[in-house]
Amino acid sequence: MFGSGISDPFNRAVGIQYDGKVDPSTSSGQSADTLTTNHQSNATTKVDSSSRENRQPRLPALDEHDRNEHAKLVEQQIRKLLLWKTPVRTSAYFVLAMACLYLSAFYSLIQLVSALLTVAIGVNLVYVNATIQTQRIFANGTGVNPYSSYLCTIETLLLDRAFLHRNTALLADHLDSIVQKLTRIVLIENSMASAKWFVVFYVVWRLSAGISLHALATFAMLGLFTWPPFYAANKTSVDSLTQKLEAIRNTRLDQLQEQIEYRWGRIAGLFGMSYTHSSPHTTTDESQKKA
Numbered sequence: 503m504f505g506s507g508i509s510d511p512f513n514r515a516v517g518i519q520y521d522g523k524v525d526p527s528t529s530s531g532q533s534a535d536t537l538t539t540n541h542q543s544n545a546t547t548k549v550d551s552s553s554r555e556n557r558q559p560r561l562p563a564l565d566e567h568d569r570n571e572h573a574k575l576v577e578q579q580i581r582k583l584l585l586w587k588t589p590v591r592t593s594a595y596f597v598l599a600m601a602c603l604y605l606s607a608f609y610s611l612i613q614l615v616s617a618l619l620t621v622a623i624g625v626n627l628v629y630v631n632a633t634i635q636t637q638r639i640f641a642n643g644t645g646v647n648p649y650s651s652y653l654c655t656i657e658t659l660l661l662d663r664a665f666l667h668r669n670t671a672l673l674a675d676h677l678d679s680i681v682q683k684l685t686r687i688v689l690i691e692n693s694m695a696s697a698k699w700f701v702v703f704y705v706v707w708r709l710s711a712g713i714s715l716h717a718l719a720t721f722a723m724l725g726l727f728t729w730p731p732f733y734a735a736n737k738t739s740v741d742s743l744t745q746k747l748e749a750i751r752n753t754r755l756d757q758l759q760e761q762i763e764y765r766w767g768r769i770a771g772l773f774g775m776s777y778t779h780s781s782p783h784t785t786t787d788e789s790q791k792k793a
Contacts, residue, residue, distance in 0.1 A: 572672055573675070573676070573679070576676075581730075583595065584726065584727065584730040584731075585730050585731055585734055586731050592727070596723075596727050599723055599727075600720075600723065603716065603719055603720050603723060606716065607716050626649075629648070630647055630648060630649065633645065633647075633648050634646070634647065687699045706718070
């Protein structure tokens with residue numbers, strides 16, 4: 503580092519190798535065999551550490567088939583949850599979600615997290631010290647933390663990086679799928695689907711102007727856990743009513759389109775433009791005859 507003709511005193515003291523040879527100016531008396539042994543031990547340590555890393559379980563990388571299978575599995579689990587196939591589990595999730603919404607109406611997230619950590623630390627502080635003092639009094643020895651076995655293995659029990667990487671990749675895939683669907687809706691890939699979502703977002707937009715976000719989230723949560731089982735139990739009646747409403751909607755849309763075409767034809771005629779159109783009265787009469 504400082505030139506080939508100058509050797510560091512520390513390097514001379516420990517006998518560092520230069521280009522595979524021992525520094526001739528060393529004063530420690532270490533031989534090349536000693537340095538070779540040190541290098542071999544270092545290499546063995548590196549091999550052992552690498553072997554330990556290789557022995558750790560690693561999840562395989564996800565391909566497109568795995569992502570699709572995982573998405574289907576998640577969808578099945580959500581459908582099973584919302585249809586109350588497992589009432590105890592669904593009830594637990596529903597109560598937990600409603601409790602979180604109720605508490606968030608009166609307390610902020612920082613307050614809730616701070617309160618939970620305060621209670622957890624306080625309870626464990628009393629429990630651990632009481633256990634240690636009890637062991638010292640009755641066992642005539644040093645007390646042991648009741649969580650000592652868990653604390654010894656805490657590095658391996660907390661966060662599995664491979665698991666986190668795998669699920670982060672899956673979460674990114676799901677978010678990408680949602681963004682793709684929203685893009686198709688916004689860019690009108692399917693007019694009917696875009697029209698439905700237009701109505702949904704418009705209703706939410708207008709309701710959010712007069713109703714708080716907390717109330718909307720509560721209504722959405724109630725609908726999420728009540729509408730799927732109601733629809734499953736009354737599927738025939740709901741589908742029949744939906745078909746009737748769709749027929750009425752299509753009829754209204756057709757009539758509106760005919761009115762627009764008729765009026766546009768009249769405007770085009772005023773400017774001497776040729777435009778083929780049908781009279782709305784004729785079309786309406788024909789539709790009534792068909793009915």
